[in-house]
Amino acid sequence: MSRDEKNLLFAESHEWVDVSDTGGEKIATIGISAFAIEQLNDLVYMDLPAAGRVLSKGEEFGEVESVKAVSPLYSPISGEIIEVHRDLADNLDQLKDDPYDFGWILKVRINDDSELRAMMDHAAYKEQCSEAG
């Protein structure tokens, strides 16, 4: 399974979402973009939530820390966390190398997939990044 970033949705705060339909349930896999990881530079720590926690759209669910700064992670959608990628915190180098496959952070059971409509597609996100850079 290799995710193509062109098929992902992106939040202004640089999280990505990949939605899959499993037996009628919509599951969002969430991570942070290659651009965000590059901007953060040299990640040193990641704080992750526990499975079972219910997130609302825009809620802070953890933080990622680099040599220079701490950045909060925001949930791009509402739903219950059903899985957390626990190995990530000890393998931040791999997150940098592979942000869209190895680098997934959470799987969330989506309540309301209309929230996804507010997210950007890859082209729109790239445009946001080129303005920021």
Next chain:
Amino acid sequence: MSTSLQTTPLDAWHRAAGAKMVPFAGFEMPIHYGSIVAEHNTCRGSGVLFDVSHMGRLRLDGDGAADLLDWLLTRRVTDLSVGQTRYSLICREDGGVLDDVLVSNLETPSGQQYFLLVVNASNRQKIWEWILPHLDRFPGVRLTDRTELTAMIAVQGPKVMAACGRFFKFDPNRLKYYRSVITEHLGKPTIISRTGYTGEDGFELIVRAEEAVRVWENMLLAGRDAGFTAAGLGARDTLRTEAGMPLYGHELSETITPVQAGLTFACNLASRDFVGRDTIEQLMTTGANQTRVGLLPDTKRVVRDGSAIFSAAQQPSDHQPSDQLPIGQVTSGCPSPTLGYPIAMGYVNSSHSKAERVLVDLRGEMVPARIVPLPFYRRPS
């Protein structure tokens, strides 16, 4: 980008090399060229170049220059021989630190002697204005700001002296630590000082602005086989933190005295007077209320500037921030790439400076930390 920011003579080079540029002390400066940690490790293992052209370079010529500086600096200047460089502080009357500086006694090839004061970028204007009123008392002294006419390049790392020394008319391998000389690189005048801010061996160069790119590229070329790279302010900060060196605006400020900062080695009190002397002498007798310490937080996270420090004896319940008064504050903190764990510096009440354990408020969570002597890193001798 704001148009009010200044750029250094190496600005185009940094951008072409893919540097991330950030505003710092009125300049646009490279914070890194891809990875702070990689640049840090290259400095500890081989050699790196820093553009430090934002640092202020003030020149004092003429009769009375030594006496003027001797009055303003905490360290004696009148006995500085040609070619000597000293780390010193400039204090207010109440002992508050206005800046930490390097003063050098230099002589041009034509035999003209002058003093060079390298000051922090953020303090350049302040120190200029601090010196100005004293020129009335020393009418023979001429003060000039050389910052914008020159560039300053720090070349730092264990392989620097071997790789770069031979490219100067006067080989800096012949310079002892804290010595400086005006020499030539490819026929152009260069001030070279065996100084640095990383804890490694190396030197710092001051060249004419129009020579900056050529000198920079030559130093990179000289260190090519050894793997030299450019390094940004991010690595400069983690390197100096490991080396336990204070940074103005963090460990030093106008409300901190040299005694609190543990910099009494940079204060010569014997048979001389200078601005701030009485306060410093008094504090050296009575002891300072606060002391600069090293901190090793027991966490993978980074304890940063501004975090409050609490006594471990006043252990708050379930790791909630204490309602007790803090005993101190963190002034710098970073992950140490060399050691592999986070390090920090800060000030604690002197009564606690020998305490083994304290608690640090890490964004709301109380984290145990050990107080340790500085520096965290000392280069292998």
